[in-house]
Amino acid sequence: MINFNGVIQDSDLQLTVSNRSFLYGDGVFETLKIVNNKILFFEDHYFRLMASMRIVRMEIPMTFTMEYLEEQIMKLVGLLAIKDAARVRFTVFRNEGGFYLPNDNSISFVIQAAKLENIRYKIPKIQFEVDLYKDFIVPRQLLSTLKTANKITHVTASIFAKENQLDSTLLINETKNVIEAANGNLFMLMGNKLITPPISEGCLNGIMRKQIISLAKQIDSVEVIEAAISPFDLQKADELFITNVIVGIQPITKYRKKEFEVRLANQLLEKLNALIEA
Template sequence: MVILNDVLIESEEATIAFNNRGTYYGDGVFETMRCLDGQAIFYESHYFRLMSSMRILRMEIPQSFTPEFFEEQILKLQKATKDSSPHSRLRITVWRNTGGLYTPMDSTISYSIEMTSLHKVFETEGKNEVELFKDHLLPLGMLGNLKTTTKTVNILAGIYKTENDYDDMLLLNQNKMVVESISGNLFLRTGGTIKTPPLKDGCLNGIMREQVMTQLKRMLNYEVIEESITPFELQRADELFSTNVIQGIKNITKYRKKEFEQTTGEELRTFFNKKLFS
C-alpha cells in the first residue's frame, strides 16, 4: 500500500503521469524517516526539513501540509501495511506537477508516501571497506544540503562501488574535499577530536548528523568541530563512521591499507538504541 495524493492505494495501482517533472527534470524532494510502531523518529526535524526544502525549491506548499496531517497519513499507512514488524522505513516524495520545460508552468505539487519493513534496531554491520569516488564531484552550497530527487553522483558512486567490490564510497566536492558517503554524513575522529564537514561544503543537512553532533557535544571526552576534511586526513584518522536515520551509525572499517577503530561508533550506537528503542 502507498498513499498517493491523499489516497491510500495498492502499490501496483499507484500510477503518475509519464511526463511528471520529477521524472523529466528531477524536480522534486524527498524525506526518509525511520518509524517505530507508526511513529516517525525525530519527526519534527524531518517535517521542518521537508517544508524548508520545498520553500527553497519554490514549490507551493498545500495548506493541508501540517505536522498533524503527515502524522495521520503515516499512521493510516502503517495500519494498512500487512507486515507486522514494528520497525519501518518511510519515504515521502514531493514533485512539482506536470507543465513547462525547465521553467514550470505552475508550482503546485503531488506527493506519495511509501513504507517498507525494517527488522532490526541500529546494528553493527561488520566489514565496511570504502574508497574515494573521483569520477564526479558534488556541488558546493545550499542545494547539496537538500534531499532532492536529483542524486546522479550518488547513483554513479553506487554503481562504481558494486563494480569494484567496495562496501561504500566517499564523495568529494568541487574543492576536492571529502563530503559524505553515498547515503550518510561523514565523521572523522583523531584522538579526542571529531570532525564533520560543514554544510557549506555541500553535504546533506542530515537529521542523524544533527542528533550525533548534539550527543557528542554532551560527551566530555570529545571535541566536535565542523571543518573541511581533506583526503589526506583519512589514513591518519583513528576512526571513521557515517550516519543516517535508517542505519544509525555505520562504522567504516577500512580505507585502502588503513583499518580503523570502532570505539566512538559503538558508543553512539549503544546510546541511540537505548534512547530510541528501549
C-alpha cells in the first residue's frame, strides 16, 4: 500500500510517462524513520521539506501543515502495522504538464513505507571501506543541499562502490574538497576536533547531521567544527563516520590503506539511542 495525495492505494500504482519527477527530476523528498509510533525529528524534516519546496518554487498547499503530513504518514504505517519501526519516503513532485517550464507549480505527493527490523540504532556493518569518487562532482550550490529527485551523482557513485568492492564512496565538490558520502553526511575526528563540512561546501543539509553536531557538543573533550575537508585530511584522521536518519551512524573503518578507530562513533551512538528513547 501507498498513500497517494491522501488516498491509500495499492502499491502497484502506475504514474504516467508525463510525470515530471520521472522526466526532469522535478521533485523533492524526505526519508523518515518511525520508532514506537513516533516520527523521529519530524519537525526538522517538515521544515526542511517546506524550505525545499519553496526553493524549487513549488506551490505549497494550504493543507500541508505539520499535523496533516504526520497524519498522512501515520495512517499508512498504521494500516501496514509497522508503527514499531519503519522507513518512510515522502515524495513531492510538480504535477505533469509543460516541458522545462511547467504549466503550473501545483504538486502531488506519495508516501511509501517499509518495516525496519531494529528499533534502536546500531552499527550495521563492522567493516566499512570507502574511497573517493572522482567521476562527477557535487557543485557548491543551494540545490546540492536539498533532497531532490535528481541524485544521479549519488547513484553512479554507489554503482562505482559496488563495482570496486567498496561499501560506499566519498564525494567531492569543484574545489576537490570532500563533502559527504554517497549515503550520508561525513564526520572526521582529528585529535579532539570533530569536523564536518559546512553546508556552503555543497553537502546535504542532513537531519541526522544536525543531531550529531548537537550531541557531540555535549562531550567536553570534543570540539565540533564545521570546516572544509581535503582528501589529504582523511589520511591523518583518527575516525571517520557517515550519518543518516535510517542508519544513524556508520563508522568508516578503512580508506585506502588507512584504518580508523570507532570510539567516538560508539559514544555518539549511545547518546543517539538515549535521545530517541527519552
